[in-house]
Amino acid sequence: MxxxxxxxxxxxxxxxxxxxxxxxxxxxxxxxxxxxxxxxxxxxxxxxxxxxxxxxxxxxxxxGRATRLPPVVFDEDQAVAAAVALQTVPALLSGIRENATRALATLHQAMPARSRLHAEAFTVLPARNYWEFPAPPIDADIVRAVGSAINRQHLVRVDYSGDGEPVTLTLEPHDLVVWAARWYLVAFDPDADRWRAMRVDRIQAHLPTHTPFDRRDIPHVDPVVFVMTAHDRGDAAAEWPCRGSAVLALPASTVARFAPGGSTVEYRTETTCRLTLGAWSWPGLAGLILTFDADITDIEPAELRQALHSLRTRISRGLGSATPPRPGW
Structure with a gap:
C-alpha cells in the first residue's frame, strides 16, 4: 500500500x-x-x-481543472515558497490574515521536520523602510472583484478617488501589478480613449457587469513597466518633516520610475517634470533631488534652496582642499 x-x-x-x-x-x-x-x-x-x-x-x-478541492501535494521547495507567501500576504491584503494563519498552520503540520526548518528560516517580521511609504493593506474583496473581471475579460465599473472628487468609470481591466508595496490596476478607459494605472486602494467596485471585452496591447508591452513609468498613477506625497519640489530636466516617465515612495511627479513638457517629495531634513531632501543628475529649476521652498546652497559650499570646499590628481591619471 x-x-x-x-x-x-x-x-x-x-x-x-x-x-x-x-x-x-x-x-x-x-x-x-x-x-x-x-x-x-x-x-x-x-x-x-x-x-x-x-x-x-x-x-x-x-x-485538468478539479471540480472540487482535492488533496494538494507539494515538494519541499514548493512548500517553503507557499509558507513564505502566507506570511507576507497579510501585509498586502486586509481581511485575509486569519485565513492565511490557519493555512500556514495546516501547512506546517503537514511538513516534514526538515522542510519546516527551511520554512521557518524565512520567517519575516514587518519592518519599515523610511524612504518608502506603502499604501495600507488592500481589501481582499476589492482585489477579488477586480481580479475576477480581469480573468473573465469583463468590463468593470468602479468609483475611483484620484486627486479630486470620486468619479465613476467603466473600464477594461487587464492586469493587477504590485510595485513598491502598492497595488495598481492597469486598465483601458474607453470613454477617455486612454490607458490608466490606478491605485487599487482608491477603487470601489460596483456589481459585476458580465459584459465581455477584447484584450488590447498594453503600452510598453509589459504592464509592470507601464505602471513604473506612469507619472499619473495616483501616488500622493507623503507627510515628511521637510517637503519640497523642483522642476527636473527629465521626462516624467523617467523620474516616475526612480522617484522614492511617497513622492509625486507632475508632467510639464516632453523633457521636464516637477518632482515633489520629502525627507527628514532639508539637506537630505536636497541630496535626493541631486541623485537624478539633471538640471533643476523653480525650487521650492526657500529652505530647500538654502540647503542646496549649503551643499554647494561644502562640496566646493572639499574639492578645493583635495589633492590634485597626478599627471596621466
Missing amino acids: ATTSARTLKLLSIFGIGATLTAEELATRLGASVRTVRRDIDTLRDLGYEIEAVRGAGGGYRL
Missing part, C-alpha cells in the same frame, strides 16, 4: 509539469506497467483530480 501511494504521488508530480503524456511514457517514468498507470489514474480521479484523456495524435493524459 505504501508503494502504491508513493507511486500515485509521483504520478501526480509528473502531471504537475502540465504536459500531455501517453500511458506508455508515464509507465516508463514510473517503472510500472501501463495497466498499473491506468489504475493509478483512476485513484487520482477518485481523490478529485481531473485527469483528462486527450485523443488523437499527440494525445495521452494531462491534469
Whole structure:
C-alpha cells in the first residue's frame, strides 16, 4: 500500500509539469506497467483530480481543472515558497490574515521536520523602510472583484478617488501589478480613449457587469513597466518633516520610475517634470533631488534652496582642499 501511494504521488508530480503524456511514457517514468498507470489514474480521479484523456495524435493524459478541492501535494521547495507567501500576504491584503494563519498552520503540520526548518528560516517580521511609504493593506474583496473581471475579460465599473472628487468609470481591466508595496490596476478607459494605472486602494467596485471585452496591447508591452513609468498613477506625497519640489530636466516617465515612495511627479513638457517629495531634513531632501543628475529649476521652498546652497559650499570646499590628481591619471 505504501508503494502504491508513493507511486500515485509521483504520478501526480509528473502531471504537475502540465504536459500531455501517453500511458506508455508515464509507465516508463514510473517503472510500472501501463495497466498499473491506468489504475493509478483512476485513484487520482477518485481523490478529485481531473485527469483528462486527450485523443488523437499527440494525445495521452494531462491534469485538468478539479471540480472540487482535492488533496494538494507539494515538494519541499514548493512548500517553503507557499509558507513564505502566507506570511507576507497579510501585509498586502486586509481581511485575509486569519485565513492565511490557519493555512500556514495546516501547512506546517503537514511538513516534514526538515522542510519546516527551511520554512521557518524565512520567517519575516514587518519592518519599515523610511524612504518608502506603502499604501495600507488592500481589501481582499476589492482585489477579488477586480481580479475576477480581469480573468473573465469583463468590463468593470468602479468609483475611483484620484486627486479630486470620486468619479465613476467603466473600464477594461487587464492586469493587477504590485510595485513598491502598492497595488495598481492597469486598465483601458474607453470613454477617455486612454490607458490608466490606478491605485487599487482608491477603487470601489460596483456589481459585476458580465459584459465581455477584447484584450488590447498594453503600452510598453509589459504592464509592470507601464505602471513604473506612469507619472499619473495616483501616488500622493507623503507627510515628511521637510517637503519640497523642483522642476527636473527629465521626462516624467523617467523620474516616475526612480522617484522614492511617497513622492509625486507632475508632467510639464516632453523633457521636464516637477518632482515633489520629502525627507527628514532639508539637506537630505536636497541630496535626493541631486541623485537624478539633471538640471533643476523653480525650487521650492526657500529652505530647500538654502540647503542646496549649503551643499554647494561644502562640496566646493572639499574639492578645493583635495589633492590634485597626478599627471596621466
